[in-house]
Amino acid sequence: MTSLRAATCCAALMAGAAFAQPAAAQTSLTVAWYGGNWGEAFRACVAEPFTKATGIKVVPEIGTSTVTLAKLQQQKAAPTIDVAWMDGGISELAQAAGVTGAIDPQAVPNLAKVSPEAVYKADGAVFAVGTGYYSLGLTYNTQKVKTPPTSWNDLWNPEFAGAVTIPSPANSSGVPFILFLNKIWGNPANDLSKTFAKLKTLDTALYFDSSGAASNAYQSGEAIIGAHFSVGAWDLADKGLPIGFAVPKEGVWATDARLHLVKGTPRAAEAARFIDTALTPQASACLAEKLYLGPSVQGVSVAPDIERKLPWGVGGSVRNLQLFNWADINRDRGAITDAWNRELARQ
Amino acid sequence: MTAALTGDPATVPAAAPPTALRRALPLLAAPVAFFVAFFAVPMVVVLSSSLMAGGAPSLANYARVLLDQYHWDVLAVTFRIAALTTLAVTLLGYPLAYYLVRVVSSNALRRGCVILLLLPLFTSNIVRSFGWMILLGRNGLVNDTLVGIGLLERPIRFLGTETGIVIGLVYILLPFIVLAVGNALATVDPTLEEASADLGSSPFTTFWTVTFPLCLPGLIAGVIMVFTLAASAYVTPALLSGGKITVFPMLIFQQYSTVFDVHYGGALSITLLVFTLVLVALAGRIGNGGGNRS
Numbered sequence: 001m002t003s004l005r006a007a008t009c010c011a012a013l014m015a016g017a018a019f020a021q022p023a024a025a026q027t028s029l030t031v032a033w034y035g036g037n038w039g040e041a042f043r044a045c046v047a048e049p050f051t052k053a054t055g056i057k058v059v060p061e062i063g064t065s066t067v068t069l070a071k072l073q074q075q076k077a078a079p080t081i082d083v084a085w086m087d088g089g090i091s092e093l094a095q096a097a098g099v100t101g102a103i104d105p106q107a108v109p110n111l112a113k114v115s116p117e118a119v120y121k122a123d124g125a126v127f128a129v130g131t132g133y134y135s136l137g138l139t140y141n142t143q144k145v146k147t148p149p150t151s152w153n154d155l156w157n158p159e160f161a162g163a164v165t166i167p168s169p170a171n172s173s174g175v176p177f178i179l180f181l182n183k184i185w186g187n188p189a190n191d192l193s194k195t196f197a198k199l200k201t202l203d204t205a206l207y208f209d210s211s212g213a214a215s216n217a218y219q220s221g222e223a224i225i226g227a228h229f230s231v232g233a234w235d236l237a238d239k240g241l242p243i244g245f246a247v248p249k250e251g252v253w254a255t256d257a258r259l260h261l262v263k264g265t266p267r268a269a270e271a272a273r274f275i276d277t278a279l280t281p282q283a284s285a286c287l288a289e290k291l292y293l294g295p296s297v298q299g300v301s302v303a304p305d306i307e308r309k310l311p312w313g314v315g316g317s318v319r320n321l322q323l324f325n326w327a328d329i330n331r332d333r334g335a336i337t338d339a340w341n342r343e344l345a346r347q
Numbered sequence: 348m349t350a351a352l353t354g355d356p357a358t359v360p361a362a363a364p365p366t367a368l369r370r371a372l373p374l375l376a377a378p379v380a381f382f383v384a385f386f387a388v389p390m391v392v393v394l395s396s397s398l399m400a401g402g403a404p405s406l407a408n409y410a411r412v413l414l415d416q417y418h419w420d421v422l423a424v425t426f427r428i429a430a431l432t433t434l435a436v437t438l439l440g441y442p443l444a445y446y447l448v449r450v451v452s453s454n455a456l457r458r459g460c461v462i463l464l465l466l467p468l469f470t471s472n473i474v475r476s477f478g479w480m481i482l483l484g485r486n487g488l489v490n491d492t493l494v495g496i497g498l499l500e501r502p503i504r505f506l507g508t509e510t511g512i513v514i515g516l517v518y519i520l521l522p523f524i525v526l527a528v529g530n531a532l533a534t535v536d537p538t539l540e541e542a543s544a545d546l547g548s549s550p551f552t553t554f555w556t557v558t559f560p561l562c563l564p565g566l567i568a569g570v571i572m573v574f575t576l577a578a579s580a581y582v583t584p585a586l587l588s589g590g591k592i593t594v595f596p597m598l599i600f601q602q603y604s605t606v607f608d609v610h611y612g613g614a615l616s617i618t619l620l621v622f623t624l625v626l627v628a629l630a631g632r633i634g635n636g637g638g639n640r641s
Contacts, residue, residue: 066604093607162504163485168590170597170605205485206507206589213586216477221486222506334606341601342417345593346424347508 028057029270032068032084037235038257038291042085045286046131050277056270065090065172072099072262082265083274087172088255091120091128092326100127101263107272110279110297115318118256118296128258131278132293133321135247135254135311136173136180139218139228142242151248152184155225161203165217165226168345169337170209173253176329177227178336180253180322192336196343207344218243230311234292247313247320254311254321256296294318397613408614418598418615422622425594428509428584429577432516436573439517440524441566447525448532464522472519476586479515480506483587507589515583520576524569531565532558571627578623595619 029050033042039062047058063071065086072081076099086094094100102125105111111119111129118130138149145160155164167174182195205223208214211232217223218236233245259278261271277283284297292309295302296318302310312320400407412418443464451457467475482488483505490502505511535558543553581596588594595615602612 170585170590170601172605174605204589204591207591209585209590216480220481220484222480222484334608334611337601337606341593341598345590346420347592 027267027270028059029083029267029274030059030061030081031274032061032063032071032081032086034064034085034257035062038231041287041290045283045290046274046278049280049283050274053277054270054273056273058274069094069097069099073097076264079262079265081262082267082271084260084262085131085257086128086260087257088130088323089172089176089326089329091258091260092330094260095120095122095127099260099263101261101265101268102126103129103261103275104272107269108276108279110276113281113297113299114279115296115298117318117323118258120258128260129275129279130256130258130296132284132287132291132296133254133256133311133318134291134293135230135252135321136167136177136227137230137233137252137311137313138246138248139214139226139233140244140246141218141221141224142244144221144224145244148244148246149225149248150246152181152250154248155202160225162205163222163224164202164204165206165208165214165223165228166199166202166204167214167227168207168209169333169340171211173227173229173255174207174209174340175333175336176253176255176324178340179324179329179332183322184250192339196339200343230309231291231293234309245309247311247316251320251322252311252313254294254323255326257293294321393613393616395613396609397617399610408610409618411611412614412618418618421593421595421598422619424509424592425578425596425619426622426626428512428516428594429574431509431513432520432577433570433574435513435517436520436524437566437570440521440569441528443521444525444528444532448529464525467518468522472582473586475519476515476583479511479518479583480586483511483514506587507591509592511587512584512592512594515587516577516580519580519583520573523572523576524566527565527569527572528562531562535561567630567633571630574630575623575627579619 031042031047033039039060043058043060047060050056051058061068061071061081068081068084068086069090072079072084072094075081079099084094091100103111105126108129111126114129118133119126120128120130138152138154140149142148144163149155154160155166167177169175169178178192178195178199181199182189182192185195185198187194204226206213206217208217211229214223214226214228215232215236218226218228218233219241228245230245233243236243237245259275261268261275265271279297281295281297281300284295284300285302287293288295288300288302288310289306292306292311294311308314310316312318397408398404398406447457447460451460480487484490485502485504485506487505489505490499493499494502505514539557539561540553543557544550548556579596580594581600584592584594585597585600588597596619599612599615599619602608602615606612
């Protein structure tokens with residue numbers, strides 16, 4: 001039964017690859033993406049142009065990356081989601097869970113325009129493609145912090161005591177941020193004890209576990225300096241709050257929002273076409289304008305005011321981002337979370 | 348209902364006639380199906396995953412939880428916060444319930460008060476906890492006021508302290524104890540109190556020897572509800588702790604949502620459940636004692 005279904009799926013995939021044409025104007029495509037301004041941007045930049053070009057309706061399935069992965073695992077036998085956006089980290093877990101299908105470069109010609117760093121392969125097949133980078137940089141209150149910070153070590157400035165925030169391991173950036181600090185401080189990769197000892201001396205207001213909690217803390221003045229996602233920090237600044245975002249000299253840790261073709265979807269050809277639409281320079285530029293995502297498509301140019309808000313800062317590029325190997329992070333996740341609980345999350 | 352909660356054997360029918368039982372079965376089918384699907388099955392899934400390690404049945408996850416001082420420390424923090432919350436809620440809720448039932452004479456006013464008391468329950472826990480984050484913050488209303496009227500020189504830290512978590516939980520759980528105690532108070536026969544007064548007892552002695560023992564089962568039911576809800580609360584501690592205090596439910600959430608270790612997470616869940624049940628059973632015994640005294 002399962003093998004029969006798998007065979008049918010393979011046949012469908014191959015057929016899809018051979019005739020990459022919209023099957024019928026009436027079909028609809030279910031795409032999993034995130035809520036809030038992210039979902040809005042994906043709809044405006046990718047889904048609407050796709051529907052305009054193909055006549056295929058896009059049905060959004062809203063959820064965070066983790067929730068989407070859980071849904072994909074439940075519907076493994078008969079998927080109803082055709083395409084899914086998931087963040088770096090969860091993307092690798094999805095691949096390991098066997099819910100991602102291969103993205104065929106023949107069916108997705110725009111894949112050739114994507115920077116090689118954003119094309120993720122396992123066993124020789126492409127399982128995910130990045131649609132834009134975001135980073136975790138230094139975020140600060142421009143009224144309370146007079147000199148813009150230039151280094152992560154500025155967080156230890158006694159002036160900011162009790163008003164600093166950094167992510168907790170419950171946040172997707174929490175564990176990689178610790179590994180990032182460990183790296184920039186030149187501590188040995190296999191021994192985090194010095195990094196934890198230094199973090200213990202940081203006088204924080206809170207460790208945030210959701211991006212919303214971080215935004216809330218900066219907004220209320222609970223935190224005046226710390227780490228935050230580029231997307232969230234610029235969103236606050238655009239709302240007129242005195243918030244600045246800086247890329248310190250040590251660099252920033254970054255990851256990306258990636259597209260996946262769901263394994264076994266009966267609408268593989270349409271799904272491939274959708275992914276192709278997301279990888280056009282227009283879609284990439286549109287996501288940069290709306291979310292300040294660093295384009296993964298090569299040669300995309302954006303207005304100067306947008307460019308300074310990209311995750312790598314002024315004059316940077318994807319090469320300035322510290323992109324960690326998520327396989328390593330996921331392997332150590334349990335141990336690092338445990339160490340964090342014992343060292344920092346108690347009085 | 349309160350007797351059933353505290354397990355009072357005297358009020359539970361020992362053996363219902365078979366025909367009555369047969370007639371009740373179709374009525375019971377829906378709640379039983381619901382209970383099985385949404386409580387028993389998930390519970391069995393959690394329990395069985397907690398008993399697996401490395402693909403084989405094993406108690407290793409429980410050893411990892413119970414043989415580590417860290418987990419006992421977190422458990423102590425969790426139950427300390429729950430106990431403090433229960434104490435504060437009782438001290439605030441009992442007089443409030445007494446006032447509503449015995450002192451407020453107008454029915455309309457009483458109804459208005461109960462609506463005010465229940466109104467916050469219509470808002471999501473997350474929104475209410477975010478509200479407290481803003482109120483209790485360094486530049487929040489509470490600190491601004493205390494500094495403004497000169498009671499404090501500089502803001503005190505509420506967020507990231509056990510006090511902050513307790514404040515948030517007390518606010519959320521207060522209605523439960525008021526309703527439980529209020530219900531019990533309303534059913535106390537006033538003639539018993541009059542008899543006590545006629546026999547020369549002072550109002551305090553009457554309250555302490557007649558009213559209070561009669562309401563004790565209601566109070567115990569409320570205390571149990573509040574304690575279990577406080578011990579298992581996730582959202583309020585997670586937001587108000589600022590990640591600087593860990594309670595058991597936060598450890599469980601971490602394992603399920605970010606570490607994806609359902610085996611260890613399952614063992615943590617069952618551990619919290621067992622300890623809470625033990626404490627609740629102890630409270631139930633006290634409740635029984637109080638009931639018998641009457």
